[in-house]
Amino acid sequence: MFIDFFLLTMLACGSPTSETAGPVINGNAFSLSVVPVYRDEQADMLDEVDTLQLVVTQGDGERTTLGLLGTTSENALSSSVPKLDNATLTLVGRSAEAVIFHGSSQPLTITEGEHEIDIFVARSSTAVDMPDLPSPAWMAPMIGAGDGVFFVFGGTEEGLVGSESNRSITRYDLHRSADLPATKLSTLLMSPSAGGGWIAHTATAMRGTDVSAGLVLIAGGSTRFLSEAGNIVGQANGSNRAFIFDTSSEEIEETTAMFHARFGHQAAVNHRGEVVVVGGFAQHPEELSLVDFIEIYQPQTESWNVLSDPNDAGGVFQAMARLGESGVLFCGGLTSSFDYTDECRLVTNSGAIQSAASLDRPLAHANMTTLSDGRVLLTGGLVTEDQTFTTMAEADLEATDEAWIYEGGTWRMISSMRMPRAMHSATLLAGGRVLIAGGVSGIDPEADRDGAPYAGLAFDPGKALACAEIFNPQTETFSKLESCVQGTDSATLQNRTVAPAIASDPTFGALIVGGITAAGSEAVDSTALFYPSYTGSEQAQ
DSSP states (O other): OEEEEEEOOOOOOSSSEEEOOOEEEEOSSEEEEEEEEEEGGGGGGGGGOSEEEEEEEOTTSOEEEEEEESSSGGGOEEEEOOOEEEEEEEEEEEETTEEEEEEEOOOEEEOSEEEEEEEEOEETTEEEEEOOOSSOOBSOOEEEEETTEEEEEOOBSSOSBSOOBBOOEEEEEGGGTTSOOEEEOSOOOOOOTTSSOBBSOEEEEOOSSTTTTTEEEEEOOBSOSBOTTSOSTTOOOOBOOEEEEETTTTEEEEEOOOSSOEESOEEEEOTTSOEEEEOOEEOOSSSOOBOOOOEEEETTTTEEEEOSSOOOSOOBSOEEEEETTTEEEEEOSBOTTSBBOOOEEEEETTSOEEEEOOOSSOEESOEEEEOTTSOEEEEOOEEOSSSBOOOSSOSOEEEOOOEEEEETTEEEEOOOOSSOOBSOEEEEOTTSOEEEEOOBSEEOTTSOOTTOOOOTTTTOOTTBBOOEEEEETTTTEEEESSOOOTTOSOSSSSSOEESOEEEEETTTEEEEEOOEETTSSOBOOOEEEEEOOBOTTSOBO
8 A cells, every 4th residue: 555645834823732734644545634733832843843754653563654854745755554553653853863842643543534633742851831730639649541641539729738638530631632631520539438538548550460451449548638737646537448440431439448547658559460558647536656557459359458467667758669570669768666767678479578678778758660670769858867756847857869779689879860859759751761750859947838837747848849850771860851950930840849640651751740839838730741752763762
């Protein structure tokens, strides 16, 4: 089959997201118009392109690249390619050897008729502001469901202290970039026993088995995180309830409850698709206490298994991630005895809790990310001089810029991040790099928080960051996305933001949403999309 490929002149429109006339594929039995869609803020990238390519990758991996020089149909080229069989179309704009922008379609099967397909394109290795969420959100976990769709669960629209949570589930669909991509579903999270909504809960995509494909486990949480006085003590609304959300049907149903009510806990899925839940604040009306039992959700039986040995390491503010096929690793934070710890534990696939190599020093609010090869990257954290804990409102702790990789049973220090940070978020990008965003450079009662009470370890945002950076596992180095210094009000993120939600899509890149601002009394509705870079092998990085 012969396909004539040509590009009509690209003209930017004045809408928040613009469309242009684009390539048209004319086959013997079908024709396909490809319409580039882009954010208006990136319209200038079109002027930088002198070569455009359309890469056709069939479902079996066969790849054909159709190209032309210039930006008009006069430079059209012809090429022979088969019909589209579960094929992905990737539009790549180049200037000399540099990739200026790119974007990919969903898989297509086309044999006849006339068709038109929108392809969202964005500047390579750049973050771009996207339309806001319908309402601000903090402590609202987000997952990437694939095909450019993300889901945000619950959270608070207000801020850190005395905040009321909601039951909303928000879908953010990047295929609807020409319209409003974020919409609240009619499906709601089920009401907590105490009424209100959900905050400080977890949402974990259970990948790895046919049984759990496309399902999200939502576990624990509470209706709020801090009281009006800024205390966690006295919160008696922690929950042990758990729910399953189906990303295909967008329906939710209750599943077996955990044995222990908890909020502010962490969860990670092992390579078998089981969800490991560690720590969290206990439901206790009179004193501050932590849950010291680990639970594992098994999707095949829809049941929880409580590990018999109590957890003597990090119970809150620890870092946690899957360690290849070995299990789930967690390190640092505060123990159930309220000591800072440098200890690490591995929850094996058999349900045992094993000691792992300790950190160089106690760290709180560090971050762990599982790399493509199964190793674990640990970044940042708040540094304490000793292991003594006195109160959530610590006087003054600085974050570190140090980073380590866990491999072969030991931690190995690597090059430092571009800036110190803790309470930050991170996600693995397609191609293997890691995006790190937001957080704080430390906690300090004297930092400006616009009159909001100081929350200390409980995610105080006074020294929040608007900065983001990228970790490259090949060079084991970090690089900033944009020029940014501590205290800068705007850089990669629209706001200085603590603990934004972040998730990745293999085609569209990473979405960063929500969080709380440096003022502490405001949640964030802003959204940014980081677009991955593109290599000559047609693989996003």
